[in-house]
Amino acid sequence: MKLSKDIMYQASCNKNPDFEGVFWMAVKTTGIFCRPTCTARKPKIENVEFFDNTKDPILKGYRPCKICKPLESPDQTPEAIQKLLDDLSQDPSMKFKDYDLVQRGLEPANVRRWFLKHHGMTFHAFQRMFKINSAFKKLQDGENIIDAALDIGYESLSGFNESFKNIFGVSPAQSKMEKVIDLKRIETPIGTMIACADKHGICLFEFSDRKALPTELKQISKHFDANIIQGENPHFTTLQKELKEYFEGKRKEFTVPLSPVGTDFQKRVWEILRTIPYGTTRSYQEQAHILGNPKAVRAVANANGLNKISILIPCHRVIGSDGKLTGYGGGIWRKQKLLELEKAILF
Known part of the structure; x- marks a missing residue:
């Protein structure tokens, strides 16, 4: 099922995202290689060659394009953010403030943008939702409301009730039906x-x-x-x-x-x-x-x-x-x- 050079060239001209990860195009005249969706101006077909991985163009002396960054995976979760998610999974009662993010070498504004893009909410909103979801399951398993609230780090029962209702639309006491x-x-x-x-x-x-x-x-x-x-x-x-x-x-x-x-x-x-x-x-x-x-x-x-x-x-x-x-x-x-x-x- 090898793709022809014409098909790959046309896909690059059209910046077709369906071919992301299928091939990379190297330009002989500039010495760089790109992903199919690169926005840089496309060269003539006789000046390009195609590869089905990123290793081969590097071995042939091509450099990665600074515009489309073909060695990076745009949707992959950054390691530092993945660590945040892992830590929350291990202990939903953890509460990361901006200070804590800075201590981990993270810029709070960047973390906020990443969560907005990939989860549709800020990191702090994500934390609240994660905590409340954990409490929901505790209540479903028969734990009482006070213990469930304390287990996930809430010191105020009224604050817990309000957060719970904002997410589920019902109070913790009514959550058995949800x-x-x-x-x-x-x-x-x-x-x-x-x-x-x-x-x-x-x-x-x-x-x-x-x-x-x-x-x-x-x-x-x-x-x-x-x-x-x-x-x-x-x-x-x-x-x-x-x-x-x-x-x-x-x-x-x-x-x-x-x-x-x-x-x-x-x-x-x-x-x-x-x-x-x-x-x-x-x-x-x-x-x-x-x-x-x-x-x-x-x-x-x-x-x-x-x-x-x-x-x-x-x-x-x-x-x-x-x-x-x-x-x-x-x-x-x-x-x-x-x-x-x-x-x-x-x-």
């Missing part, structure tokens, strides 16, 4: 992903830059009649362990429980997707035949596109009847990387 879906950012070799889980299993696992993600989150919230809150979930631990093994080539099947949200037809299609053996592919037509309705190719393709649990429900293993890669919500380049990973291990 439901919550946990949400967590997870870093993978092909980009940041968002995981959601209820008590039954993973109900969403999507790339953070997918345009449909906000709509999918609303659908899940409505389906379960639940609030989606940043928080830990036992299924996340299993998911992260199995993902690490998968990307290291040590796992071919996932055992983490799933809790998919969709129509009965969509769930049937997704179950068939899960029967595609690791390292192989099927066409939409073959999927329709297995479903028992050969004419339902378009409906099957649509159901594939509405899959909210990427990788675990392997819609990346479905290709066109002509053998070409077709649309993928996470971007064609990710589909290609996943197939390369699986096939490289088999052969």
Whole structure:
């Protein structure tokens, strides 16, 4: 499935984000290499060459472009911020003030901007939500309100009640009737992903830059009649362990429980997707035949596109009847990387 030079050149001219991570373009006349979406002026096709990794252009003497910074992953969580998230997960009662961030070598304004961009709220708002989510679970497990408030660092019961009601819309005393879906950012070799889980299993696992993600989150919230809150979930631990093994080539099947949200037809299609053996592919037509309705190719393709649990429900293993890669919500380049990973291990 090697891309032609013409296709890669045209993708660079169009600054097509679907090819991010698929190839890098090096310019012979300037001695630099770029990502496909670089905004620098594009050279003539005879003056460029393409690479499927960043190591080879460096070995040939090319320098990384200062504009598009091809060696950096724009969506990856910075190590220092990941440490903040890890510390909060370990102890939700921790309260980081601006002074504490500075002590860690972080600029509070930069932390604020990062959380606004990736979580839609400031870091301090994120901390409050994380604490309240932890308290919610304690109340669900039968802990009394005072102990739950003290456990997460609240000294004032009135302050705890007010914060709780602002997030869940009800008082702590009424929270037994409420439901919550946990949400967590997870870093993978092909980009940041968002995981959601209820008590039954993973109900969403999507790339953070997918345009449909906000709509999918609303659908899940409505389906379960639940609030989606940043928080830990036992299924996340299993998911992260199995993902690490998968990307290291040590796992071919996932055992983490799933809790998919969709129509009965969509769930049937997704179950068939899960029967595609690791390292192989099927066409939409073959999927329709297995479903028992050969004419339902378009409906099957649509159901594939509405899959909210990427990788675990392997819609990346479905290709066109002509053998070409077709649309993928996470971007064609990710589909290609996943197939390369699986096939490289088999052969």
